[in-house]
Amino acid sequence: MPKAKVHVSLLRLILSRLVFSTLFIIHHSLADVGTAAKYGPPFLPTACFGRDASQFPSSNMFAAAGEAIWDNGAACGRQYQLRCISAVAPGTCTPAQTIQIKIVDRAQSTVSRPSLGGTTMVLSTTAFQAIANVSASFVNVEYQQV
Known part of the structure; x- marks a missing residue:
C-alpha cells in the first residue's frame, strides 16, 4: 500500500476516534x-400541587x-432521568439502572422526613429501590432534566 494511502487511513482512524471521544464526553457532561x-x-x-394526589405518576417514580x-x-x-453512581457501602447501587422521576414537592415541606436532609432530591421509596438497595440512607446520583 502506498505511503499516502496509509497516512490517509491513519488520519481517518484518528479523526473518527477523536469525534467519538468528543461526542461521548459531551453526552456525559450534560x-x-x-x-x-x-x-x-x-x-x-x-x-x-396543593394536596392533589392526581399529580403523582402512576409508576410511583417521583421525588x-x-x-x-x-428553583423557586x-x-x-x-422530569429527571437519574442513576445511582456510588454509595458509602459497595454494591448499594443497581448497576446500569436509569429511571425517570417527576418532581411533585419540595423536600423542605414534605410531611414525611427524608432519610437524609440537604440532598439534591428525595425519592419515593419505589424510585429509590429501583436504583439502589433500600437499606441505604442516601446515594450519589447522576441526573439530567428531560
Whole structure:
C-alpha cells in the first residue's frame, strides 16, 4: 500500500476516534451529580400541587426537590432521568439502572422526613429501590432534566 494511502487511513482512524471521544464526553457532561435520599408515605405534595394526589405518576417514580434544584418552585412537574453512581457501602447501587422521576414537592415541606436532609432530591421509596438497595440512607446520583 502506498505511503499516502496509509497516512490517509491513519488520519481517518484518528479523526473518527477523536469525534467519538468528543461526542461521548459531551453526552456525559450534560448530566449533573448530586445526592438522593428516600422518603415514605404519607405523600402529600403541598408545595407543588396543593394536596392533589392526581399529580403523582402512576409508576410511583417521583421525588421532592432539594434546594439545589427547587428553583423557586419552577422544579414542580419537571422530569429527571437519574442513576445511582456510588454509595458509602459497595454494591448499594443497581448497576446500569436509569429511571425517570417527576418532581411533585419540595423536600423542605414534605410531611414525611427524608432519610437524609440537604440532598439534591428525595425519592419515593419505589424510585429509590429501583436504583439502589433500600437499606441505604442516601446515594450519589447522576441526573439530567428531560
